[in-house]
Amino acid sequence: MFRLGRLKLLVVVVLALGTAGGAAFALGAVGAPTVESVDNHFAGVSNETTAVHTNLTVNNPNPVGVQLGGTAVDYTVAMNGVPIASGDKSGLALAKGNSTLAFATQMQNGQIPPWWHTHIENGETTEVTIDADVSSSMLGGRSLSVAQDKTIETDIIGQFNSTETRPVNANQPLVSDPVLYINETRGSWDRANLTESETPMDLAFTVYNPKPYPYTVSKIGYEISMNDVTVGEGETERGYTIGPGQTETIEADTAIQNGNLDRWWVTHLERNQVTDLSIDFYLVLEGGGEQFRIDLDAIDYETTIETDIFGNKAQYPTGENATTASDSANESESATETPTPTETDDGILGGGSTETTTATTETATDDGVLGGSDSTDTATATEAETTTATPTATSTETATDDGGILALAR
Structure with a gap:
């Protein structure tokens, strides 16, 4: 009888917490997580694949002790609509401030001919688009997204x-x-x-x-x-x-x-x-x-x-200059107490580029009720991986791809 009464009490507490979380969000007491920045760079190349590493910074604006359990993030990078990298993580608990999530994706080099076709078809112009979303069931099943666009132009002929x-x-x-x-x-x-x-x-x-x-x-x-x-x-x-x-x-x-x-x-x-x-x-x-x-x-x-497709090749060089790069592809989240969003616009390819960031938008999703189960990573990247990028012209960085391989048919 005692055990049954205790079980009922626990159920009531869990439901109360869920209701309180939703009410707190509605009253503005709990802030929604936001994507602060998305940083991509090439991290090595082989005859068949190209390693693309992504650092996605998510900000939790809530006070110390309030964490966003059940948070999920995902992103997609494309050039003229041709996907070159994507990934997602779920079941995350974000500490206060900024948390950086790292992803490693292997792009099939067979994506290059389709992209080239679009680049010439568009008058030697490429739109590099980065779409990132973050959602949390604790915040009423809401999803917020941010989009970054870079226009790249060349004059080859x-x-x-x-x-x-x-x-x-x-x-x-x-x-x-x-x-x-x-x-x-x-x-x-x-x-x-x-x-x-x-x-x-x-x-x-x-x-x-x-x-x-x-x-x-x-x-x-x-x-x-x-x-x-x-x-x-x-x-x-x-x-x-x-x-x-x-x-x-x-x-x-x-x-x-x-x-x-x-x-x-x-x-x-x-x-x-x-x-x-x-x-x-x-x-x-x-x-x-x-x-x-x-x-x-x-x-x-x-x-x-x-070219400088992601605008940061000086920081993350490839090939013979890769030994000077500082590339830490740590797949575990790292948190900082003060949000420090940054934005760069150096994605010059040939004639230059411009970058446009679309304001964060909010959409309703059904992420279910936050329960007491352990968080799990159902993503294309492993959360506890550390990779150091030292690709050269004759060797490439070994990056673990956890299901996010883009293997579209040529």
Whole structure:
């Protein structure tokens, strides 16, 4: 009888606490948790995957001794809608002030070609979006969210446009140089024919023939490399005849094969998000009774692409510079007494970026009644893991992925 009476008393106490918690929230005595900041960085790369570490800071504004049991948080990071990282934790109890939750996710490098397609389709523009939510059953089943957006722009092909006159030498014993002059080069993405598998470019150059006899261009060839990874090559058998003292516009149909871009991505991170892109051209000419191949060194295109997708690569470098990084991916929560939200806006990729933070919004969810069971982690990251990131060009950081692997089909 005594045990039964004690059990009834405990049930009454638990229900009273739950009711008091909801009433306290309604009266403003208990504050709602908020997401203060979300910090992402690359933490190593292999031929198949890229490690993405996320530190999500949640603030509990309540006084000492009031904790938010049953709290859950989740986040998603995407580039132009292509997911690159996600994770969630539940059953958390947050101390007063800021608590930092760490996540480790493995992105499949096969996500890079789909993202590249959207980047070119959008005029070399990418929206990096970060959505984070925090909810607690003790606070009336409410969910609060914060969104951060960064606009990233590049100009990969624009520098190909030039009106500089450049001589073309054949370096052949029976032909005097220069054999041609290139007076102008023009280039643009052929977005009308852009596909998920191929990124075509419209390249053209205006050629002047200084010789007293005509030249016939029988073939135009090209090779596109990004950090010495061949991402496109081909040869066009399109005939052009350039009369003596005449000019002719020669068009070169070139394309990047998107299926090669996951291999390029590895080198891009190994060089701390830096890529040297080059396009090498050659012509097969017939003239003066001779046929010869000319490497168009005068118009070979070279440009450097430097990105800082999350705006913090100086703090978290990858590749050869990774040894200078301070990357603590501790999966257990750490709390501070005073909330210190921070926000950075350095996500420069090429031409620059802008960041927009959407105000926190509140939605009602049904998280159930806070009971007395132990909290459990049902997330894609393990809560007691500590990882130090020291990726190099030949080795990568080992990061535990607890179910959050993004393995979308290519």
